[in-house]
Amino acid sequence: MSEENSRSLESVRFAKPRPYLHLIPDELLIEVGKYLLPTTKPPLPSLQPHFENYRHPFGRRGNYRDYISFRESCHKVSCLLKPIDKDFEIEIKSKEGLEKWVNAPKEKLDNVIRLRLKFTLDPSDDIPTLSSRYWTEFISLLLKLPNLVELYLTATPFCYHRNPAHIFPLELPDSVENPLPSIISFANEVKCRACAEHLTRLSGCMTNLRYMKCTSQDSVSDHDVGEDFEPYDFMLSNHTPKLETLYLKYWDLDTFDDGPLWELHEGAPDLKRLIYSSHAIEYPYTLRQRAMLEAVRQDNQWQFEVGTEKGEHLSLNGTLTTFAQEWSQFDKMEEFDPGLVLNIAQYYTSTIHGLAPKRGSEPTNPYTLQPVPSEVLDQIHIVHPEEYERVFKEAMVEATKIMKANWTSLKKVYWWQDRHKRPTRDYLRWTAVIVEDGPSTEGHTDGNLVDVMIEGSQKMYHDLIWSDDGTIPPDVETALDDIHLG
């Protein structure tokens, strides 16, 4: 059933043996076969956050071609080496591929544990008819895969939107009549924004879903949405009570307001890992971290304020303590990355900021939440990059301790660091690991026996962190504006 070109074993079993190969000892042939087996397998689940744009997990699947062609080389080798059924991870890349799998025998379908859908219709196709037909076929295929664990929707033939464009004309299956209990991991990474929003609702059938990658649903129509719904409000109307990991992409939305918090908690109260990425909706879909954490050191104490990058609107203001307390309603959360860019406001280093501000001038640091008070400006330290990093790490440790003191389930927090002035968006992403019952360090305000280890940073440069999932809207905004104004 594979789409790869390999001859079936039956056809070569009677082929002439390769000269000399049959003279090689069995043990050596078996060793060669082992050597040809792929050494790496993608983990299950294999989902990555939107900004971790590494090679797609499906591109990292084991390559069995060398093993198979060696096995097919002669009858003796084919008897010595075990057959490989590599159809447990399937990628459907064409209409023919979909038809083939829809009609596959049960024993083949029973083997499938991972599936990626990756094809679209051609513009010349009868799109209204075919999108509907393939949707029905695809849902019937899902229902015939009892052991499917992970599903990727990367590109689909279902993308057809009548006016108004944000309405998805295809009916979602009923979750009671059509449960998909085996799926624990689901990524919706399609480009069409309306599909990115609607197809995520397929998760409603995945009664045991634990890992999900998706975009927020900020422009779709929803019958359950009340009158006060504004287009572009943050929405994630999922019912996924067993969800543990959420990689969530959003645009210029207020993700930190009470509404989003409530929605997230309502749909997935037991989240253990939440990783946000906020992207520009225009090409090249750059990661745009807009939430800030400003750190100021006074009298040897760090003070932290959450806020928003200049010109952006997020419901973020107040202390880090309050922020952590609000979010601590997720009382199972262990790993949290809200995309906060940490700024140590009194410290400047030329590799990041260029020149330091002068007294009486506007601060040149573009990330400062408010004009720096003059008494703080007096304490500006222009430091070498190494010293800047040392102080930055000190601030991360303190910020992490405040988070932990107010949100006891946390085990890992991520902090972002700007690498360059705007408009470039290059970051470092730091991991702060919380070690409970670690050795007590003196001088900490919370007094908890908590130690924090700062792990090496990930370089998050544009080439890696762009994401075009859900970015090409089929006039969704226009349609919504019409409704909203009308």
Ligand SMILES: [Zn+2]
């Ligand atoms: Zn679409």
